[in-house]
Amino acid sequence: MNTTQNKVQKTNDFNEITYGRRSVKLYDPEVKISREEMTEILAEASRAPSSINMQPWRFLVVDTPEGKEKLAPLARFNQNQVLTSAAVIGVFMDMNNAEYLEEIFGKAVEHGYMPKEVADQQLKVVKPYYENIPASDLRDVNLIDSGLVSMQLMLAARAHGYDTNPIGGYEKAQIAETFGMDKERYQPVMLISIGKSAKEGHPSYRLPVDTITTWA
Numbered sequence: 001m002n003t004t005q006n007k008v009q010k011t012n013d014f015n016e017i018t019y020g021r022r023s024v025k026l027y028d029p030e031v032k033i034s035r036e037e038m039t040e041i042l043a044e045a046s047r048a049p050s051s052i053n054m055q056p057w058r059f060l061v062v063d064t065p066e067g068k069e070k071l072a073p074l075a076r077f078n079q080n081q082v083l084t085s086a087a088v089i090g091v092f093m094d095m096n097n098a099e100y101l102e103e104i105f106g107k108a109v110e111h112g113y114m115p116k117e118v119a120d121q122q123l124k125v126v127k128p129y130y131e132n133i134p135a136s137d138l139r140d141v142n143l144i145d146s147g148l149v150s151m152q153l154m155l156a157a158r159a160h161g162y163d164t165n166p167i168g169g170y171e172k173a174q175i176a177e178t179f180g181m182d183k184e185r186y187q188p189v190m191l192i193s194i195g196k197s198a199k200e201g202h203p204s205y206r207l208p209v210d211t212i213t214t215w216a
């Protein structure tokens with residue numbers, strides 16, 4: 001993918017995308033997002049950086065009435081988002097993502113992004129690292145990467161003229177199995193509703209930079 005504006009994007013105005021973003025809880029239920037456009041949005045999101053380029057994120061796109069029906073009871077305090085949005089995207093992390101190591105490094109070599117010697121050398125270090133990493137450390141790494149892709153997804157959605165809401169209020173223990181996914185392997189990170197807003201999101205306060213920053 002090149003870095004120029006995609007043909008189905010509505011805007012590449014950074015201020016509009018970033019400062020215009022608000023968590024939207026109510027959507028126009030008539031507005032659907034085609035799977036073609038959703039694929040573009042997910043491809044743009046997946047340009048996010050990740051630790052050793054491992055890309056542990058996985059997406060469950062719930063865009064059918066049947067899917068929404070399954071999801072709604074798992075997100076009881078976020079019913080409006082589930083029922084009115086064009087889709088709800090479940091962001092998961094694949095705890096067996098090391099299975100893709102060879103593909104990620106192999107394709108980098110094939111495309112000329114990385115010399116073969118460098119890929120071989122890195123694989124020698126990275127493979128044993130993933131074979132021996134404690135589960136809680138792997139979870140930390142995967143959560144950081146999945147947080148980055150989630151943010152990029154919300155900004156990509158804005159570029160396509162859609163609104164989103166990140167959602168942590170859902171039944172995390174049940175979501176994978178409800179959709180036939182292996183719950184040990186695919187662990188939930190957050191839900192993101194996406195669609196066209198029917199009611200503007202509330203403005204929200206941000207702590208001043210002075211409070212959140214230490215200079216050294």
Ligand SMILES: Cc1cc2nc3c(=O)[nH]c(=O)nc-3n(C[C@H](O)[C@H](O)[C@H](O)COP(=O)(O)O)c2cc1C
Binds near residue numbers: 166
């Ligand atoms: C990880 C995460 C979980 C969230 N969970 C919910 C949720 O369950 N329901 C909801 O309405 N908003 C949820 N939010 C949205 C936040 O309340 C919102 O991002 C915050 O108040 C700032 O507002 P803004 O997104 O409009 O800038 C969540 C946000 C994040 C990042």
